[in-house]
Each structure stands twice: as structure tokens, then as C-alpha cells.
Amino acid sequence: MSTTTGPAAIAALRASTPKLVVDDVTKVFAGRKTTVTALEHVDLHVADGELVCLLGASGCGKSTLLSIIGGLEAATSGTVTVDGDLVVGPGADRGMVFQAYSLFPWKTVAQNIAFGLETARWSKARREERVAELLGIMSLTNFADALPKELSGGMRQRVAIARALAPEPDMLLLDEPFGALDAETKRHMQDFLLSLWRRTGTTILMVTHDIEEAVYLSQRIYVLAARPGRVAAEIDIPFGSTRGPNTKRDPRFLDLRDELADLLAT
């Protein structure tokens, strides 16, 4: 009996629980005349090293949910825990990437990437080393001294991802990171994100309204329904590490795509 409450037992329990747990989260926006329930009793979890997508139509509260996980907004009720710690505010352990407008326009690419390292008080030498490493991973080495306005949309999002990744967060939260990109750049960035995920093993939770993107990238998908926002389905994606351009022609891919399209339509 005593072993079930000992430190070893707690450690074992921690190891078996997922990295991120969203437990019964409800978010209500109270206006003067109307109250809107953006999220209702949302439960979800993400395991260590997993890549999960939150898929839903606009207005289903998926971005609000990501903000709550990031600690930028408070839930009306329910809890979010990361490795057993209760989330009470934002922190560098949950790096976030937004759709646009988040890079510091007065800082160079290298300075943008270094921002989180400065707040974490890394030494100058370690900072430079980490920035150089990320510039390499992101194929941005030649643009280290460029300003964001000199970059293409895809490159800007690579900088935003590198900046979020720099302080070695426990997980990345991506809020429609490729939503403002053209179709061709978007495809490149999806493959880039997959290879980045394989290389770094970072836990990734990504919000998207693009069905094909969700099926192509995720190991699991949470489908959110709107008004009030809630988890309508949880779907496992069977493609392992064999994803590539051909995946999108796989009959299972097409079936999943149609199934999800039906789910979103209802």
C-alpha cells in the first residue's frame, strides 16, 4: 500500500501519463448582452514526441484552445497540465508560432531567433552556437543578417518556428502557421515541418482548418465542432514515418480526407 504513494510510484505515474493533458476545459466569453461558449468540456492529450492536429472550421474555438494551452488566455473552468504541472500562464516551455505578424521587424533573422535565449539568460557563446545550429536546420544561414521584411512568407514562418524552438521548449504550439502561404510554399513547409519533427522529436500540437494538411502531418487528429466548440472525434492516422508526396495518393489518405470532410460538414 505504501508504495502506491511513494515518490517512485509518482514518478512511474508521471512517465505513463501524456505530456500534455487538457482536462474538461470550458471557455465562456461573457458579453454585455450575450454569452458565447467558445469551448465546452474539452478533453485531450498529447504524448511525448507526438504530432497532433486540432482540426476544425473557423469559429470552432481551436485557436482559443491553443491560447489556453499556451497560457495566453485563462479557461473558464477545467485545467491544462504539462508533465504534471498546472499551466497558469505563458512560458518558454510551450513555444508558439502564429499565422503572421509575430516576428520583430527591427531585428535581424539571427536576433529574432536569439530573443528567447536572451530572456533565458543563455551565455553569448551558447546563444551564438544555438542560433547558428537553427539557421542551419532551417536553411536560413545566408539570411542571418536579413530583416523580416526582406524575406518571403515561407522563410518568415521558418524564422518564427526557429525562434520558438530555440529555447528548447517541451512542445511547439502552432496556430495555423501555414495559413497565409500560397499552395506551393505550403507544401514545402509541410514537408519541412515533418523532417524537423523527425529530427528533433519535439512534441507538436498544431491548429489547422486544412483537412489534407492535418491528415498528411499528424499521428492523431482531434476534430473540433463549433458552437459550442467541442471534440467531435479523435482519429488515428495510420501513416508512420513513411510519409511522402505519394502519401497524398494513398487510398487510405483519400478515405480519411473524405471522412473528415463529412465530419466537418455536419
Place this chain on the structure above:
Amino acid sequence: MIEVEQAGARPDLEAVGEPAPAVPEGPPPSGTRGRPPSRLFGIRTEIPVGWRIGFGVVGVAGLLGLWLWSAGDGSALIPTPGSSWSAFTEMVGDGTFQTDLWASLQRVAIGYSISMAIGIVAGIAIGTFASVESFFEPLIGFLRYIPAPALLPLFLLLLGIGESPKIWLIVVGTAFYNVIMTADVARNVPREMIDASYTLGAGRGRILRRVILPHSIPGIIDVARINLAAAWSMLVVAEILGAQAGLAYQINLAQRFRAVDVMFALLFVFGLIGLCSDVILRQVRNRVAPWARP
């Protein structure tokens, strides 16, 4: 289409590989569609550079022409450009111009610096914190409608007749605009940028100093540039109502002697100072914040 299918022909297949048939030449146009755009007066459209310069020259030349025409041979009340120029060189010669210019510049520089400092601190605080905004909003909404020149008699009573009432008139007459406009500049920092900073581990102090302030700098320089004109207006009010030196004091003095040539020369100086400060502040903005250059 239907006719072709009934005939059993497949022109869509046969066409592959063959050059596209030339579009047959139809009859000449029977009329026109749409309104042709205006070349010089299109709404928000660029005009050729030559015209751009031309319009500018016409404007300046027009004003000069109006001046020359109304001055006539110099016997009228309006002075000729020549007599204004000689009035100016006379003032420079006996050193009164330098004294007056220095006195006025000093007042504007001190007063406007204090005003900008208030504008930056209060404006950024108001644009950043809803609590500070709630505190100041009703106060500023009321106070800014009190015409600042109406306060000068009070300032003269409270602060005596030295430099301070003039400087404080400039401060009071411009600080509200600087505060309100700087608050708008601070509000324009994108939400995503602040959220991203939080998720990179930055606290509020760091976000204020490293994100909101640098993002606002070009906007603040623009605010300074725009409201500087109001500072000179306040200076004129202050110098007319009580001063021993200054450009506007000199204009006021010139009225007693009907020295219209002096007035014109000094009005010209005011315009020139404004133009120079505008150009300089634009340069500063582009130098300090090249990332915000349009």
C-alpha cells in the same frame, strides 16, 4: 457544342498538338465600354514625375506671384520681396535676429522636449495598460478641450513673467496631443508579437522595453514631427502676450512701427524652420528605424 457532338467529331482531341487557330479578325469595334481613367485627377493614382514637379513649382510660383502682384511697386502696405530681404539682412546685421531666433528656439526645444517626454511615458502606458487608460481617459477627454492659451494669464500669475510660463504653455498646449497619439502608436503593436514574446519567456518589463518601445519608435518620431507645429503656435501666443525677445515678440513689435517688411521676413523664417525640422525628423526616422521605411 451540342452540334459538334452530334456530328461525332472530337475537335478537342484533334486540336492537341496543332497550333491554336488564330482568332479570326472580327468587325471593327462598334463602340467603347467603361470610362477611361483620368490621367492627372484619378483617385489615389500616381501621376508622371514631370507633372508632379510641375504642380509643385506652379504652387510655389503662384504664391510668389500673388505676393509680387499685391506688393506692386512697394508703395502699398504689402512689402516687396526685396524690401523684406533687406529688412532681414538688417536684423541679422545688428544681431537682433540671432537673439530672437535663439530665444524662440530655446523655448520650443525645452517645452517640446518636456511635452514629448510626457507623451512617450504616458502614451505608452495608456496604450499598453487598460487600467492606466481608464484612469487617464476621462481626465484627458475633459482637459484637452480647455484651450491652452486661456491658461497663459494664470501661468503668468503663478510662475511670474520669466521663461517658465512660456515653456509651460508649450508643454500644456502640445502634451495632450502627444499623449493621445503616442497611445495610438503603442496600441498598434500587433497582439501576436506580444503573445509570441510571452511564449518566448519574456515578462512584462522586458516586453515593454524590448518589444513595445522599439516597435513604437518610428511612430513616436512621426508624432513629434506632426505636433511640432502646435508647439510653435503656443510659442507665438506666449511671446505676443509677454516677452523681451523672440521671433513672435519681434513680429508683435513690428506692428507698432508698421514694419510690415519685418513681419514678412519673420513669417518666412517660421515657415523655413518648420520645413527644416520636418525634413530632419523624417531623416532621423529613416535612420533610426530603417525597418519601418515605406
